[in-house]
Amino acid sequence: MRGLLYRDMKCVVYRTFWMFLYFIIMDLIVTVVFKMANTDEAFKIYPVLMAGMGALFFIMIQIIPGEIMKTEEKKEWKYYLISTGLGVEKIVAERYLMIFLINFATYVFAYLLMIIFFQLADSSTTALIFSLANGVYICLLGLNLLIQAIEMPLGYRFGGAQSDKIRVAILLLFLLPLAAYLLFGDIEWLAGENGFYYRYREYMEDPELLTSAAVSYMENISRIALLIFTLIPHLLVLCYYLSYKISCKVYIKGVKDNGFRETA
Amino acid sequence: MDSVKQHKLMSEEGNTPGKYRDLIQIALFVAIAYTLILVFGPQSYSFETGADMKLQVFYHLAAFSPAIACVIVRYAFGEGFKDDILFPKFIGHGKAYLLSVALPVIFGLIACVLVTIVLGAGFTFKSEGGVFDAVLNNMLMSVSFYYAAFILLGEELGWRAFLYDKLEKHCGLHGSVVIGGIIWGVWHLPPLVCMGINFGLEAPGFPVTNVVLMCIFCISAGAMMQLLRKMSDSVIAPLIAHAVIDTVCNSLISMFLNEELLEGKQFAMGCCLVAASMIVGIPCWIAMAKRK
Numbered sequence: 001m002r003g004l005l006y007r008d009m010k011c012v013v014y015r016t017f018w019m020f021l022y023f024i025i026m027d028l029i030v031t032v033v034f035k036m037a038n039t040d041e042a043f044k045i046y047p048v049l050m051a052g053m054g055a056l057f058f059i060m061i062q063i064i065p066g067e068i069m070k071t072e073e074k075k076e077w078k079y080y081l082i083s084t085g086l087g088v089e090k091i092v093a094e095r096y097l098m099i100f101l102i103n104f105a106t107y108v109f110a111y112l113l114m115i116i117f118f119q120l121a122d123s124s125t126t127a128l129i130f131s132l133a134n135g136v137y138i139c140l141l142g143l144n145l146l147i148q149a150i151e152m153p154l155g156y157r158f159g160g161a162q163s164d165k166i167r168v169a170i171l172l173l174f175l176l177p178l179a180a181y182l183l184f185g186d187i188e189w190l191a192g193e194n195g196f197y198y199r200y201r202e203y204m205e206d207p208e209l210l211t212s213a214a215v216s217y218m219e220n221i222s223r224i225a226l227l228i229f230t231l232i233p234h235l236l237v238l239c240y241y242l243s244y245k246i247s248c249k250v251y252i253k254g255v256k257d258n259g260f261r262e263t264a
Numbered sequence: 265m266d267s268v269k270q271h272k273l274m275s276e277e278g279n280t281p282g283k284y285r286d287l288i289q290i291a292l293f294v295a296i297a298y299t300l301i302l303v304f305g306p307q308s309y310s311f312e313t314g315a316d317m318k319l320q321v322f323y324h325l326a327a328f329s330p331a332i333a334c335v336i337v338r339y340a341f342g343e344g345f346k347d348d349i350l351f352p353k354f355i356g357h358g359k360a361y362l363l364s365v366a367l368p369v370i371f372g373l374i375a376c377v378l379v380t381i382v383l384g385a386g387f388t389f390k391s392e393g394g395v396f397d398a399v400l401n402n403m404l405m406s407v408s409f410y411y412a413a414f415i416l417l418g419e420e421l422g423w424r425a426f427l428y429d430k431l432e433k434h435c436g437l438h439g440s441v442v443i444g445g446i447i448w449g450v451w452h453l454p455p456l457v458c459m460g461i462n463f464g465l466e467a468p469g470f471p472v473t474n475v476v477l478m479c480i481f482c483i484s485a486g487a488m489m490q491l492l493r494k495m496s497d498s499v500i501a502p503l504i505a506h507a508v509i510d511t512v513c514n515s516l517i518s519m520f521l522n523e524e525l526l527e528g529k530q531f532a533m534g535c536c537l538v539a540a541s542m543i544v545g546i547p548c549w550i551a552m553a554k555r556k
């Protein structure tokens with residue numbers, strides 16, 4: 001399994017390295033610009049912009065599993081892998097472990113970047129806002145894993161070339177209802193007079209206000225909703241496991257169908 | 265043959281240079297882990313840590329000090345991570361993973377019973393909102409399992425993936441459990457002294473009593489974790505057990521025991537935890553010896 005991990009790492013190491021470097025440079029540029037502006041108004045937007053950059057990073061890192069899959073098919077490794085006698089379960093488990101590690105490394109990297117650049121900017125960012133940004137990252141980590149849990153079995157079955165299309169379709173499946181909700185739904189809580197958008201500046205000026213808003217939100221949220229919220233991480237683990245099991249089942253069929261078609 | 269390979273070979277054969285090499289590795293590992301926890305621990309193990317980003321970084325450095333020490337020592341001695349105990353091996357080790365959840369839960373329940381007997385703290389199912397609230401509280405606590413598992417990876421990578429195995433080579437199974445437990449227990453010095461974890465800040469003979477009791481706790485818990493490590497041939501099983509102890513057991517205690525009656529009795533409660541850990545840990549120790 002170590003060898004397979006090493007192989008996958010070799011496949012994506014340069015791409016991942018450049019992605020990481022790109023985000024370091026982008027974060028640095030943003031920080032320098034805000035530091036030069038050095039106004040209170042600018043620093044109120046700074047945490048949101050940094051959290052947004054991190055979110056973009058999470059979206060971009062999603063291409064990595066598809067890249068590994070495509071390289072694997074291009075080099076026809078799957079035939080050799082089956083002949084090694086490792087067993088489909090171990091071969092697939094390695095890929096799932098690799099994807100988890102890449103996503104987790106992304107989270108840790110984004111988290112560290114946030115700490116470092118918030119310190120460099122010397123912004124008056126409070127721990128609460130920092131925790132909120134961290135919460136966004138954790139949600140994105142979960143979302144990435146969920147998307148990849150859906151994408152992987154389909155990628156194994158229909159080939160790596162289809163992997164990108166499947167990912168875009170899944171993203172659209174998430175984004176279209178969200179866009180529809182933002183356009184036509186009741187977004188009083190977000191853009192209303194007392195909504196988050198208009199109160200953002202107040203929150204940044206007085207973090208206590210944000211704390212009390214968060215507490216009151218938690219008090220008003222129904223217990224059923226809270227229970228569902230607590231179930232999400234466990235369901236995500238279950239999804240990941242089920243996805244692994246499905247991938248194991250479709251692996252051989254996928255190698256036969258897609259392998260022959262691509263090499264023909 | 266290069267010197268590293270020669271040393272490795274000699275180590276396998278039990279020759280002196282290999283033995284010294286392992287002892288130097290252990291000493292270096294303990295020195296790095298202790299230095300990091302003693303430098304960053306006292307600042308980060310405080311009630312203000314949550315509000316300060318710098319202290320958050322210090323906290324993570326302290327919590328990950330055994331893992332950092334393990335990586336440095338393995339790298340310095342050219343050992344790498346050739347032993348694949350870092351990988352989860354669920355296939356064929358279902359019993360070990362089942363025990364990694366069951367044993368800590370049993371430990372938590374025994375601790376509750378002991379606290380009830382010793383303190384008369386009231387073994388009642390308490391929740392204002394009834395069963396639904398109790399389930400909800402436990403579910404909220406269970407979410408923190410994942411974060412706990414992440415933090416505790418820092419400990420397990422050091423103790424179970426390095427120290428205990430190295431000690432077992434030279435001190436035998438029993439020696440590794442005792443010495444490893446003492447090293448692990450003393451490592452908890454900053455949180456024991458700064459926050460009074462498990463035994464409180466007003467324990468008789470503080471802080472020596474706290475450290476001694478923590479060592480006994482770690483010896484017993486270490487036996488349990490090491491059994492799981494051996495059964496699953498992976499550090500993930502002890503990691504799950506450790507995270508369950510730190511999250512689900514706390515949840516069980518808060519659900520079944522009357523907090524008002526427990527107020528100011530943290531030391532006695534800590535002693536009950538130590539006793540519970542011995543009740544669970546000693547059979548694990550015996551089972552581990554029999555397996556050998």
